[in-house]
Amino acid sequence: MIHESAKIGKNVVLGEHVVIEENVTIGDDVMIGHHAIIKMDTQIGSRVKVGDLTVLGKTASSNKKMARQPKKTGAPLTIEDDAVIGSNAVIYRDVLLAQGVFVGDMASIRENVSVGKESIIGRNAMVENNTNIGSRVTIQTGCYITADMKIEDEVFIGPCCSTSNDKYMGMGNYQYQGPIIKKGAKIGNNATLLPSVVIGEHAVIGAGAVITKDISAGKTAVGNPGRVMN
Amino acid sequence: MIHESAKIGKNVVLGEHVVIEENVTIGDDVMIGHHAIIKMDTQIGSRVKVGDLTVLGKTASSNKKMARQPKKTGAPLTIEDDAVIGSNAVIYRDVLLAQGVFVGDMASIRENVSVGKESIIGRNAMVENNTNIGSRVTIQTGCYITADMKIEDEVFIGPCCSTSNDKYMGMGNYQYQGPIIKKGAKIGNNATLLPSVVIGEHAVIGAGAVITKDISAGKTAVGNPGRVMN
Amino acid sequence: MIHESAKIGKNVVLGEHVVIEENVTIGDDVMIGHHAIIKMDTQIGSRVKVGDLTVLGKTASSNKKMARQPKKTGAPLTIEDDAVIGSNAVIYRDVLLAQGVFVGDMASIRENVSVGKESIIGRNAMVENNTNIGSRVTIQTGCYITADMKIEDEVFIGPCCSTSNDKYMGMGNYQYQGPIIKKGAKIGNNATLLPSVVIGEHAVIGAGAVITKDISAGKTAVGNPGRVMN
Numbered sequence: 001m002i003h004e005s006a007k008i009g010k011n012v013v014l015g016e017h018v019v020i021e022e023n024v025t026i027g028d029d030v031m032i033g034h035h036a037i038i039k040m041d042t043q044i045g046s047r048v049k050v051g052d053l054t055v056l057g058k059t060a061s062s063n064k065k066m067a068r069q070p071k072k073t074g075a076p077l078t079i080e081d082d083a084v085i086g087s088n089a090v091i092y093r094d095v096l097l098a099q100g101v102f103v104g105d106m107a108s109i110r111e112n113v114s115v116g117k118e119s120i121i122g123r124n125a126m127v128e129n130n131t132n133i134g135s136r137v138t139i140q141t142g143c144y145i146t147a148d149m150k151i152e153d154e155v156f157i158g159p160c161c162s163t164s165n166d167k168y169m170g171m172g173n174y175q176y177q178g179p180i181i182k183k184g185a186k187i188g189n190n191a192t193l194l195p196s197v198v199i200g201e202h203a204v205i206g207a208g209a210v211i212t213k214d215i216s217a218g219k220t221a222v223g224n225p226g227r228v229m230n
Numbered sequence: 231m232i233h234e235s236a237k238i239g240k241n242v243v244l245g246e247h248v249v250i251e252e253n254v255t256i257g258d259d260v261m262i263g264h265h266a267i268i269k270m271d272t273q274i275g276s277r278v279k280v281g282d283l284t285v286l287g288k289t290a291s292s293n294k295k296m297a298r299q300p301k302k303t304g305a306p307l308t309i310e311d312d313a314v315i316g317s318n319a320v321i322y323r324d325v326l327l328a329q330g331v332f333v334g335d336m337a338s339i340r341e342n343v344s345v346g347k348e349s350i351i352g353r354n355a356m357v358e359n360n361t362n363i364g365s366r367v368t369i370q371t372g373c374y375i376t377a378d379m380k381i382e383d384e385v386f387i388g389p390c391c392s393t394s395n396d397k398y399m400g401m402g403n404y405q406y407q408g409p410i411i412k413k414g415a416k417i418g419n420n421a422t423l424l425p426s427v428v429i430g431e432h433a434v435i436g437a438g439a440v441i442t443k444d445i446s447a448g449k450t451a452v453g454n455p456g457r458v459m460n
Numbered sequence: 461m462i463h464e465s466a467k468i469g470k471n472v473v474l475g476e477h478v479v480i481e482e483n484v485t486i487g488d489d490v491m492i493g494h495h496a497i498i499k500m501d502t503q504i505g506s507r508v509k510v511g512d513l514t515v516l517g518k519t520a521s522s523n524k525k526m527a528r529q530p531k532k533t534g535a536p537l538t539i540e541d542d543a544v545i546g547s548n549a550v551i552y553r554d555v556l557l558a559q560g561v562f563v564g565d566m567a568s569i570r571e572n573v574s575v576g577k578e579s580i581i582g583r584n585a586m587v588e589n590n591t592n593i594g595s596r597v598t599i600q601t602g603c604y605i606t607a608d609m610k611i612e613d614e615v616f617i618g619p620c621c622s623t624s625n626d627k628y629m630g631m632g633n634y635q636y637q638g639p640i641i642k643k644g645a646k647i648g649n650n651a652t653l654l655p656s657v658v659i660g661e662h663a664v665i666g667a668g669a670v671i672t673k674d675i676s677a678g679k680t681a682v683g684n685p686g687r688v689m690n
Contacts, residue, residue, distance in 0.1 A: 015479070016461045016477075016479045017477055017479075017495075033497075034479045034497050035477070035479075035495055035497065035513075049521060051515075051518070051521075052497050052515050052518075053495070053497070053513055053515065053548070082523075083523075084521050084522070084523050086521070086550075087515050087518060087550045088513070088515070088548055088550055088566075100523050100524055100525075101523070102521075102522065102523035102525070102526070105518075105550045105568055106548075106550065106566065106568060118523060118524055118525045119525070120523065120525060120526065123568060123586055124568070124584070124586050136525060138525070138630055141586050141588070141604055142586055142602075142604050142622070156629045156630040158624055158626075158629060159604050159606065159622055159623075159624055160604050160620075160622035160652075186629040186630065187629075188624070188629065188654075189604075189622050189623070189624040189652060189654075190622035190650070190652040190670075204629075206670075207622075207624060207652050207654050207670060207672075208622075208652035208670030208684055209670075209684075210684075222685070223684055223685070224670075224684045
């Protein structure tokens with residue numbers, strides 16, 4: 001089903017059973033996989049590839065218990081030229097994927113998130129709302145990027161890293177703040193970052209480390225709790 | 231494809247290419263996303279929302295090597311009023327989701343599980359079989375809730391927590407028992423709970439902690455192995 | 461949509477809206493779920509079950525920043541007799557799943573991977589490229605199996621384990637090497653294995669351990685960093 005209001009460029013290849021809702025724009029030379037769903041207002045540039053069974057432009061939902069009710073509106077999902085999106089992914093409204101971004105299979109990105117040029121969001125990675133990700137960042141498979149986080153350019157986050165933004169775990173009396181990861185820092189696989197920690201420029205966090213305090217620029221921290229080695 | 235035996239209420243909005251199998255019941259004012267699959271016998275209340283590309287009511291499967299062969303029958307999946315289910319989720323037969331439950335995108339819940347009122351099963355969380363989850367529980371994104379586990383009311387489990395139920399890891403000579411998490415306990419992100427540990431009422435487990443022994447009510451434990459701080 | 465070149469055996473049950481591309485071969489008594497996508501050249505044996513919303517035979521993709529560009533060709537995906545694949549899974553071209561393999565819901569397996577007879581790839585597990593997995597191996601829910609890894613027969617890997625293959629995290633000056641897990645070794649849940657570590661035959665790694673060095677055959681290691689106990 002392609003809504004009559006959709007604007008579709010030249011040489012676009014659409015898979016079987018694709019659903020394109022109202023006010024969608026798709027550039028030239030785009031490939032959309034089978035059973036993909038492009039929700040209303042989504043803006044897709046040229047030469048973008050979208051995998052099978054992927055949802056683009058989902059509106060946030062909630063239940064009564066949730067601390068923060070998502071906004072029902074917001075900007076459309078915008079995907080710039082040359083981006084590549086995998087299969088079975090779910091990307092929300094009010095997300096900007098800059099030129100050449102790669103989003104792996106089964107990854108998900110929530111609303112009010114921007115991802116800079118050529119960055120990689122690995123397979124099965126989950127990115128929560130209100131987070132900014134710089135350019136040429138690598139977020140590997142299975143990472144959890146919490147809400148209210150800032151990741152600067154050229155950061156490398158190994159597989160399965162976990163972050164959090166709520167120091168009091170659901171008590172509701174805390175200004176949520178995710179970790180802040182400065183330019184060029186590297187985080188080893190399955191590391192754990194606590195709310196609001198700052199990882200300095202070019203700092204290195206060892207695999208499996210649990211980081212409870214800020215780590216200065218250029219330092220290396222390992223262990224549980226994480227301690228600086230150098 | 232909507233099977234002729236399906237009973238569908240008033241003001242139900244069905245997406246494109248929805249599949250509804252035999253003996254499904256759907257209440258009033260329900261929204262079902264595109265390409266969603268509602269398997270036989272599934273019972274859905276009123277004002278429920280189901281995301282795109284989600285499977286409801288899957289029958290368990292197995293191969294020869296599996297220690298426990300799943301039952302081929304069991305009660306239907308029952309989803310009570312006002313529940314919200316995300317996109318690309320997979321929920322099995324013989325699951326009860328009570329009123330107002332929220333299940334995130336890409337989450338999965340296996341058979342013989344009940345989830346109490348208004349609880350949240352986060353995005354990409356995996357819940358195994360034979361587990362009971364109380365009311366107003368929060369299970370955040372990417373958690374792994376093993377089989378044979380009990381989670382009481384108002385528990386909070388941070389993102390990416392991992393649990394297990396098999397002390398001898400596949401040897402087959404052990405009565406499986408997952409962790410038991412008592413009322414109001416809080417578990418930090420990426421914590422690891424070993425088989426059969428009991429986390430007492432209102433106990434707090436630090437982020438990244440590895441819990442190998444029971445933790446008493448009201449205590450806080452951190453580190454690897456986890457030690458009580460207070 | 462079933463391409464006219466597809467060869468489909470006897471007693472095959474196809475779900476609704478299945479897509480079968482060119483040169484696919486399917487044996488007898490196979491069940492394919494609703495909205496499943498079988499990409500070109502995929503070879504499926506007899507008595508195989510494929511869940512709903514699953515992609516079989518995906519071709520690898522990439523963006524400019526990726527260290528290694530995937531090959532655009534390679535052998536087809538081959539699934540031997542009696543294999544069972546879950547729902548919402550994504551399996552690539554150039555993968556061999558031997559007889560009786562089980563792949564859970566939402567699992568993904570990338571190119572140039574072989575999985576031996578009767579092995580289990582758990583739900584939501586991610587297997588990267590260039591990895592060999594033996595026979596009767598159990599990889600539980602949510603594990604991350606990195607690229608360039610070798611897992612011998614009868615290994616047991618508990619839920620949520622994480623591995624890595626890049627000692628210098630994206631610097632590009634390192635020969636990638638994932639962990640090597642020898643026959644019958646057991647890895648506890650949420651353990652972290654660093655690049656190129658060797659886990660000896662029948663060694664046991666505790667839940668939540670961070671393994672930075674080789675562990676000898678028959679030894680048990682726990683903690684962060686992992687230390688041998690016996």
